Structures are given as structure tokens and as C-alpha cells.
Amino acid sequence: MGKPSRRQFLKIMGATGAALLAGKKAAVANEGHKINNETIGMLYDATKCVGCKACMSACKRVNGDYGSLSYERAKFDTDGLWDAPEDLSGSTRTLIKLFKQSEQEWSYVKYSCMHCQKPSCVSVCPVAAMTRDPETGIVDYNKNTCIGCRYCQVACAYNIPKFQWDRAIPQIVKCDLCKNTNLPKKGISACAEVCPAGAIMFGKRKDLLEEAEKRLRENPGKYINHIYGANELGGTNHLYLASMQFNKLGLPTLKDEAPAEFSEKIQHTIYKGFIAPVALYSTLCFIALKNMKKHGGEEGGHDTNTDKGGHH
């Protein structure tokens, strides 16, 4: 009695498995994603940075109201006189850190959103609060649609989006290249505008890449021979040059494929055109109705029996 339906059930399970396998294979090919070099970004040259942190204060000054960024106290600072962020947070969009290899060897490093070409945060956001502008390549956040699920934080390999854990009305905070503040007014992000050492170059990705390659060519001994962000996770619009291994500066060693390509391929294979769920539903309906009909006769018999019993 149960056998044909069990077989059908196993068939459905098999189909799901096959779909997943197909998704896995397709993901390895990774064909869909192409880097757009016409978008804008920043090139940060760690060897030029003097660690003055002017970029940090400019960022808070310009975006303070917009991102409701507040000052962060250090533990020793009971009077609250200093803004002393230890890391990127719900109050800090960009940060300069000093890495010391030894007393003689050290390097500054600037943290902020990498503005990925294929951003994981945009791929996972269920309500499209994270978006990537196809023209400029800016990865932006909209607090008016965000539900605060923090999936973007789980997804980001650079751990960039931050959440305001201490607020009753929290937001996700990350760099948006001054999209609504300095950029429309002055055509440049606030941090790049104020940098006195020329460590931050602002412009089109293709120009930044060209400049980075030129610097690598002209000073072969000075730099690690790698432009961080050129291909990492499908490419980022925030590029780095440094004299020290990038993973020591807190920039993780990553593959070239974007994780979003992998996950989206599997999800799309399962849900393509909504065919699989509809097919599953109709197959199950067919089986269930057949089973109900088969059982309906018996059930009727039972009912008459109990009815008779009741009359006695």
C-alpha cells in the first residue's frame, strides 16, 4: 500500500539532491560575474600613510548626523574627552591601525568597507536594504528598510558591517563613500579629501589599478608585489598597497571567487522559475489525494459501524 508512494517520495528526494549537485558544479564554473572598472573607489597606500587619523575625524564630522555616529570612550577616559575607537563599530566607519612587526618595522592600515564588486551583504539582505549602485559601484545601506537581521555581518568576509548593539533603535553602520554627504558636494570622499600624505587616492577603479601597477613597477623593493582587492572575492573597489603581508595587517587571505556566486547558484538552481516547489506541491497533492481516496472507503465503513454502535 505504501510502496508506490514511498518510491515517489524517494524520487523527490533524489531530484533535490541532483539539483544541488548541479548547483555545485555550476558554481565551480563561476562565469556570471564580471568586474566593472568604470566604478569608483579608493586606493590606500599604507607606505604613504603617516597615521594622523585625519581621515577618521573627517569621516565622523561629515557623516555624524547621517549615520548617527557617536564618539567612543576609552576605558581610562572617565570624562569622555576623547574619541578613542578600538575597532570599526556602530559609531566608526573608518579606522587607522598601526601594525608593528618589530621596533623598526611597522605599517599603518586603514579599515573601511571594501565596496565589493559582488558584495555578499547585498546578496543576502532579505529586504534589499543593502544595495550596490551599478553606476558608481558604491555599496550602500538604507536604514529605512533594514530589519536588523545582521545577515550582512554573517556574510561579509571582511567583517565590515557593524551593528549598534547599545541602542534601542539600532542601525547597521558602514562606509558608503560619502554617497550622501561629501561626494555630491565635492566629488570626493571626506577621508580622501583631507589626507595630508596622499595615502588615499580617490577615483575610477581603472585609474586606481593603473596607478597601483605603476607604483609597483617603479618601486619593486618597497611593496609586496600584490594589489589587495584587485581580485579578492571577485574584486573590490577599495584597493590596497602595502610593504607588509596583507594578512598581518588584518586583511584576510581570500580566494578570487565571490562567495555570493556560489550560494546564489545553489539557491537559484533549487528555486529556478519556482518550478521545483510547484512540481513538489502538485506531486504531493496527487499522492495525498490518491491516498485519501483509497482510505476514504475504509473510513466510511468505520463510520457506519460506529454509527450503528451508537444506535444500540
Next chain:
Amino acid sequence: MGHDEYQVHEAKILTPSFIVLLTLTLIGFALIALRFIKGIGAVSNMSDGYPWGIWITYDVATGTAIACGGYAMAILIYIRNRMHYHPMIRSAILTSMFGYGLAGFSVMVDVGRPWNAYNFFVPSKWQVNSAMFEVAVCVMAYTTVLIMEFLPAILTTLEKTEWKTLQHMLDLVYGRLGMERPERIGDRLDKVKELAAWARPRLDKVLIFIIVLGITLPTMHQSSLGSLLLIASTKLHPLWHTGFLPLLFLINCMYIGYSIAILESVLSCYAFKRPFETKELSGLARIIPFLTVIWLCVVIGDLAWRGQLGKALSFDFYSRFFLLEFCLIACGSLLLFSKRKRESVRWLFVSAALIVLGGALYRFNVYLIGFNPGKGWHYFPALAEVMITVGIVAFEILGYQVLVKILPVLPKLHTREQHAAGHPMGEKA
């Protein structure tokens, strides 16, 4: 399906366990209030490195799997055509309804900006690339489906009720006010009765399509719960990060579903002093090893294919949790291969408990233990965070305890004896 298969469990509602559960629930809800006043950071140890703590891991990812009893039973009854399990479905649906409803509730506690959740209903905001979107929509739809599946139990009660308690209370209130209870209230109550009597047979006719929807939706979102972690390829340990996550989560929720149906039946029979449903349970228990064996084969095959078997046996932190999860599930299933053990309530309980623990640990491994955002990040749940989860679970058990005492949910004892005796007239004679 007849509605005479079920009965109200006649017992006192105010028991000592009721008081304990109520206290835990109230503590939990007080802490939830604190969370909304002072922010999530005030009650939890979550951080930017570990943005998902035990609320998502337990309440949502694991809780909905544990609430898959209704799903697993529906597959068994309507798809594999084992109608003789039908008397067990209402209590399974009731626990599923609580599990999913409270998972949805705890998501609203967990998300930072719940007032924006209406965006899930705004088509222009839909982001179909997101596994989270799929999970959210499916879970909301499934919770609605579960309520509709449970509606017959409520409707039959409404149909038969005389509103004695309510009328008594109303009389008391009006008596205090020194007034007569107006006639129209009685009329209204009769209207409700009529409406219930009108709706029930109509609902019965379309119920099968709702039940099948209730099988399709969990198939979708339980696999998508696995898909959620596909993107964390740099953070989730390779022992768990695989393209098979959706498939593994789907099978995982099924064997947890059947195991939890066993646990639930044993526990409620024990608590409500009813005879154990050994025959039905040993039948259920036969299915579980088939599912776990498929699951274990996919896990091992996938690890071998990706060349990670060495990591699984390295006995480091991650490997130990992996082996623990693996052994719990394997041992639990191994016990169920023996016919003698399948027919003993004690062994049924032990093996089902092992499988639920192992299956739940798998979900914890994927969502929390195997998740490593990088150096310097640590997570262990805060006491307040745990108490909120405990409060939600306590509320779940509390609701179950109360509802089986006012609605016909548990299988009727004499019909079960009839089934066992093999002739339906037996009892009447």
C-alpha cells in the same frame, strides 16, 4: 478524517509544573522588555563578530527542526499513506504550531529593527537572492498553514461549547455592576457556534490541500536554513561548509521530526498518566534509521570528496564536536535497528533522545560552534540571553499543557484500544 479520534485531556490546569513554567516565562518576557528598552547589547553577548547567537541558533535554526514533528507525521500519514498514525497528528501539529510561532516571535526579539519587517510584504523590497528572504516568507506562510491545520480542533470545541465558564464570568461581572446580562451577548455566542458549525465541514473539504502545503513549505525552508550558511565560506569550518548544506538540513529536520514525535508521545503519556503508544512509536522508529543512514552517508561521502576526512579525525576542537554529533546520531540509529529495543519504551526514548541531541548539535555546529569570524572574536551566551530562550521554551510547553486540557488534541483512548484489538465494535459490545 473523523473528529472523534481525539479527546480533551480532563485534568487540572493549575499544577506545580504550570507555576514553574509560568515563572520562567515571566522572567523571559521581562528580559525581552529590557532588550527593547536598552538595546540587544544589554541582554546578550552577541558582537559584530558573532552577530547571531543562541536566539537564531536555538530558537530558529534548531527550534524549527524540533518543531518538525507535524511535518514528519504529515509525510508519513498522507504521503506514505499510513493513516493509522492519524490520531497522533493533532498533538504533533500543536507542538509544531507553538515551535514555529515562537520561532517567529523570537526572530522579532532578535532583529534590531522589527518595525521594518513589513517590508517582507512589499514586492519592491523582495530580494530573491537571499536565502533569508525565502526562510522568512516560508516560515510565515507555514505558521499560518499550521494554524489552519489546527483550526478543526478549535472549531469542534466552539461548536460543542455551552460557554458555561464565559457566561458564569460575565454574570459575575454584570452582577458586580448591579446589572442584568444583556440578551444580545447570548445571541452573539450562538452566532459564533453557528459560524463554527458552518465553517468546519467546509474547511475539512479543502484541508488536504492545506496539509500538502504544510509539507511543501517545510521542505523548502528547512533546506534554506542550510543555505543560509553557504555564503559564509570563509567563516564556517570546512567540516560543515559544503554545497550539500541544504540537503543535509532537510534530511536532518525529518529524522529530528520523527524522533521528537516519539519523545513527545512518551513524555506526554508519562506526564498525563496515559498508556504508552508503544505500537505506533515502534513503527515510527523504523523509519528513522533509513533517514539517518542516508544523512550519515552524504556527510562522509562529501567529506571524502572534499578531502576533509583527515580534519574530521584530527581530534581538535572542531573535530571533537563533529565526532560527538556523528556518534550521537549513529548510536541512536544503531539502537533502532534492533526490533526488541524498538518495542521497549525505555530504549525508544533513549535512542530518540540521542538522535534529537545529535541532530540539534549538528545545527549548533553549523550556526555557532563551527563559525569562526576571525581572531579576537569570542562568543558564549549571556545569562539574560539564555533566560530569554528558556522563557520562550517554557511558554511553548506551558501552552501545550494548557491547550490539551481545553481542546481535543490527544488521541482518544478507546479508539486506540479498538485499533489495537483489531475490531472496531469491540468496545461497544
